[in-house]
Amino acid sequence: MSVSTSPPAPSEEALLKLLAGLEPDRADATRKAGDQASEFVQQLPGPRLGVGMDCCVIPLRHGGLSLVQTTDFFYPLVEDPYMMGRIACANVLSDLYAMGITECDNMLMLLSVSQKMNDKDRERVMPLMIQGFRDAAEEGGTSVTGGQTVINPWIIVGGVASVVCQPNEFIMPDGAVPGDVLVLTKPLGTQVAVNAHQWLDQPERWNKIKLVVTKEEVKEAYQEAMFSMGTLNRTAAGLMHKFQAHAATDVTGFGLLGHANNLAAQQRNEVAFVIHNLPIIAKMTAISKACGNLFNLIQGTSAETSGGLLVCLPREQAAKFCSEMKSQSSGAGGSGAWIIGIVEKGDRHARIIDKPRIIEVPPRGSKAANQDNSSTSPSPSPNLS
Amino acid sequence: MSVSTSPPAPSEEALLKLLAGLEPDRADATRKAGDQASEFVQQLPGPRLGVGMDCCVIPLRHGGLSLVQTTDFFYPLVEDPYMMGRIACANVLSDLYAMGITECDNMLMLLSVSQKMNDKDRERVMPLMIQGFRDAAEEGGTSVTGGQTVINPWIIVGGVASVVCQPNEFIMPDGAVPGDVLVLTKPLGTQVAVNAHQWLDQPERWNKIKLVVTKEEVKEAYQEAMFSMGTLNRTAAGLMHKFQAHAATDVTGFGLLGHANNLAAQQRNEVAFVIHNLPIIAKMTAISKACGNLFNLIQGTSAETSGGLLVCLPREQAAKFCSEMKSQSSGAGGSGAWIIGIVEKGDRHARIIDKPRIIEVPPRGSKAANQDNSSTSPSPSPNLS
Numbered sequence: 001m002s003v004s005t006s007p008p009a010p011s012e013e014a015l016l017k018l019l020a021g022l023e024p025d026r027a028d029a030t031r032k033a034g035d036q037a038s039e040f041v042q043q044l045p046g047p048r049l050g051v052g053m054d055c056c057v058i059p060l061r062h063g064g065l066s067l068v069q070t071t072d073f074f075y076p077l078v079e080d081p082y083m084m085g086r087i088a089c090a091n092v093l094s095d096l097y098a099m100g101i102t103e104c105d106n107m108l109m110l111l112s113v114s115q116k117m118n119d120k121d122r123e124r125v126m127p128l129m130i131q132g133f134r135d136a137a138e139e140g141g142t143s144v145t146g147g148q149t150v151i152n153p154w155i156i157v158g159g160v161a162s163v164v165c166q167p168n169e170f171i172m173p174d175g176a177v178p179g180d181v182l183v184l185t186k187p188l189g190t191q192v193a194v195n196a197h198q199w200l201d202q203p204e205r206w207n208k209i210k211l212v213v214t215k216e217e218v219k220e221a222y223q224e225a226m227f228s229m230g231t232l233n234r235t236a237a238g239l240m241h242k243f244q245a246h247a248a249t250d251v252t253g254f255g256l257l258g259h260a261n262n263l264a265a266q267q268r269n270e271v272a273f274v275i276h277n278l279p280i281i282a283k284m285t286a287i288s289k290a291c292g293n294l295f296n297l298i299q300g301t302s303a304e305t306s307g308g309l310l311v312c313l314p315r316e317q318a319a320k321f322c323s324e325m326k327s328q329s330s331g332a333g334g335s336g337a338w339i340i341g342i343v344e345k346g347d348r349h350a351r352i353i354d355k356p357r358i359i360e361v362p363p364r365g366s367k368a369a370n371q372d373n374s375s376t377s378p379s380p381s382p383n384l385s
Numbered sequence: 386m387s388v389s390t391s392p393p394a395p396s397e398e399a400l401l402k403l404l405a406g407l408e409p410d411r412a413d414a415t416r417k418a419g420d421q422a423s424e425f426v427q428q429l430p431g432p433r434l435g436v437g438m439d440c441c442v443i444p445l446r447h448g449g450l451s452l453v454q455t456t457d458f459f460y461p462l463v464e465d466p467y468m469m470g471r472i473a474c475a476n477v478l479s480d481l482y483a484m485g486i487t488e489c490d491n492m493l494m495l496l497s498v499s500q501k502m503n504d505k506d507r508e509r510v511m512p513l514m515i516q517g518f519r520d521a522a523e524e525g526g527t528s529v530t531g532g533q534t535v536i537n538p539w540i541i542v543g544g545v546a547s548v549v550c551q552p553n554e555f556i557m558p559d560g561a562v563p564g565d566v567l568v569l570t571k572p573l574g575t576q577v578a579v580n581a582h583q584w585l586d587q588p589e590r591w592n593k594i595k596l597v598v599t600k601e602e603v604k605e606a607y608q609e610a611m612f613s614m615g616t617l618n619r620t621a622a623g624l625m626h627k628f629q630a631h632a633a634t635d636v637t638g639f640g641l642l643g644h645a646n647n648l649a650a651q652q653r654n655e656v657a658f659v660i661h662n663l664p665i666i667a668k669m670t671a672i673s674k675a676c677g678n679l680f681n682l683i684q685g686t687s688a689e690t691s692g693g694l695l696v697c698l699p700r701e702q703a704a705k706f707c708s709e710m711k712s713q714s715s716g717a718g719g720s721g722a723w724i725i726g727i728v729e730k731g732d733r734h735a736r737i738i739d740k741p742r743i744i745e746v747p748p749r750g751s752k753a754a755n756q757d758n759s760s761t762s763p764s765p766s767p768n769l770s
Contacts, residue, residue, distance in 0.1 A: 055531075056491060056493070056530035056531040058490050058491045058530065060490060060549050061488075061490075061549075062447070062450055062549060062551075065447055065450075065549070067452075067490050067491055067547060067549055069491065069493065069531075069545075069547060070493075070531070071493045071495065071531070071532065071533050071545060072533050073495070073533055073535065074535060075535070103446075105443050105445060105446075105452050106441060106443045106452055106454065108441070108454065108455075108456045108545065110456065110458070110495065145441040145443065146440075146441040146454075146455070146456070147456065148456050148457050148458055148543065150458065150459060150460070150541070152537065152538075152539065152541070153537075153538040153539065154537065154538065156535070156537070158533065160454075160456060160493065160545050162452060162454060162547055164445050164446075164447060164450065164452055164549055166447075
């Protein structure tokens with residue numbers, strides 16, 4: 001994710017070559033899946049054992065236990081240091097939640113202080129970022145016990161999440177079967193919202209979108225994106241067990257379609273994921289269209305940060321999962337859940353249908369949200385019934 | 386360590402304030418010690434539970450097991466990308482070895498690709514760095530199963546090491562008793578050697594030291610430092626158990642005295658560490674003196690990268706520990722061991738005596754080394770007998 005939401009990246013091809021070096025040479029001993037690394041590695045042709053999982057799962061020497069851990073770090077993308085800390089932590093934990101793991105035994109924080117900050121700014125900003133990270137960790141039932149800090153031209157914030165699990169505590173993301181239903185637990189469009197918000201101060205960019213959106217709508221969307229990115233996917237992880245989820249991943253740097261493809265590629269059964277509905281923060285679709293192909297939001301490849309879980313559920317469980325997500329997540333910090341597609345027989349790829357149904361998700365607290373009751377209801381499209 | 390061996394850092398005071406935020410708010414639940422973070426945190430006045438340990442030790446929900454993990458990342462300090470990868474890995478694992486832990490269940494790699502590199506350089510340099518890291522991990526009996534990579538102005542390399550242990554697998558670093566002997570398992574002076582090597586191409590700097598050292602000697606010292614930093618402390622970790630070590634830490638960014646003070650501060654008994662001997666890479670003392678107070682090598686505060694273990698051993702075991710270190714580490718990649726001081730009754734501080742004995746450690750493979758037999762022998766000074 002860092003690569004796609006951050007400063008100029010090298011070609012994906014270059015990163016592929018680079019990150020191929022991070023592939024395990026002991027695939028037999030470990031179930032590989034190292035975050036960003038695997039996210040790139042798994043773009044390589046050919047099947048790979050376990051590649052595409054959001055965590056690495058290490059069988060331990062001690063009775064049936066596994067060490068599950070993940071790491072992620074990137075650069076601030078919102079102006080509020082406290083919220084940025086929350087987002088960084090939610091984003092790290094999300095990789096555990098995508099495996100249905102609700103507990104975390106320990107977190108380490110990775111931080112770099114910008115050499116360009118004076119002591120005054122540093123003392124104001126960094127403690128807020130750390131506090132946001134720690135508060136989100138506490139919300140996740142864990143705590144930060146260590147870390148590493150360096151000086152760097154850019155601020156870096158991230159962490160490591162580790163947990164030792166019994167086999168029944170995590171759900172291997174490879175059990176999707178034809179007939180399953182795909183559910184997404186956060187709306188798309190965070191990158192569009194963050195960029196549009198920056199453009200409020202850039203007339204030449206703002207002029208491109210001012211015909212389709214008001215400044216107020218952009219500010220509301222930015223707030224919604226910030227809260228959504230700072231929301232833990234922990235509730236969804238718990239409900240994955242209650243409703244017998246078959247597989248899940250979290251939606252981050254490769255966008256919905258990128259991660260859906262990664263998830264499809266590692267299924268034991270010959271399945272395909274077909275996406276019919278796209279829940280998107282209100283007005284972000286219009287902005288994306290007004291910007292031409294800048295975001296590829298409708299194409300499903302717009303990067304998300306700390307996005308929702310994409311969950312494969314038995315057809316009869318999906319609606320219940322969504323309504324329980326809605327009830328448990330009502331109130332501040334909650335997210336919803338939307339049925340977005342189906343699992344059918346296929347060649348382990350994902351696709352979005354032509355003319356997908358766009359579900360405009362109103363920012364929480366907005367007039368629209370208060371009138372709206374469908375934003376977190378399953379609202380299956382005709383395609384699904 | 387990154388802070389002291391890397392680009393301009395903010396005042397230690399500023400970092401103290403910053404990193405205080407990384408102290409655990411659940412000291413009862415965890416034995417805190419987050420690397421760099423704690424290394425700074427523990428500079429704060431007043432005793433703190435477990436502060437100063439090189440790893441965090443998390444009691445798990447599963448029968449008596451603990452999760453021990455550590456993270457570290459910094460910037461390249463040698464020109465050879467492969468060796469830099471090895472050093473980064475050895476440096477991360479060293480925090481586990483300092484607790485007498487010889488196994489590591491999993492490593493994650495933290496990497497940033499410099500945005501200033503073109504694709505050609507990137508494809509040449511980064512895979513070598515990754516390979517060096519992976520080879521050192523394999524030497525440590527573990528493997529790298531994931532990681533995160535971002536684009537950054539500077540190259541960053543580091544990692545996370547995690548292991549799930551039974552209580553008898555690690556040695557809490559708080560058991561020193563008066564009469565113990567202090568042993569160091571790598572020579573000091575790595576920072577001096579790295580800097581002196583850079584000065585070969587900087588006439589104005591070179592002129593300051595050319596009277597006390599030849600270019601050949603600087604090149605030999607640089608090679609020695611590079612191999613020493615790339616050497617795992619795993620042998621020493623194993624011997625800590627065999628010879629009933631009472632406590633240990635690894636010597637990194639705060640230098641020998643800084644880490645000796647940290648270790649002394651957390652002892653259960655009222656002890657003081659008194660350092661009589663300083664094993665130093667040959668000629669580095671002369672260079673340090675020629676540079677005035679630039680390094681504070683003799684004062685014991687010159688930063689080291691991936692330094693040796695400082696081990697408190699029962700008096701009757703120290704010589705045997707050193708000779709077995711010597712025999713096990715003979716040949717490429719090995720390090721030695723030197724008795725450097727004693728533990729006496731005191732106020733939990735460390736000090737270096739006036740006029741400590743300097744042990745000039747000849748670079749391996751150098752003429753001197755081939756003639757020399759004492760470099761890894763205990764050679765206790767009169768002070769110790």
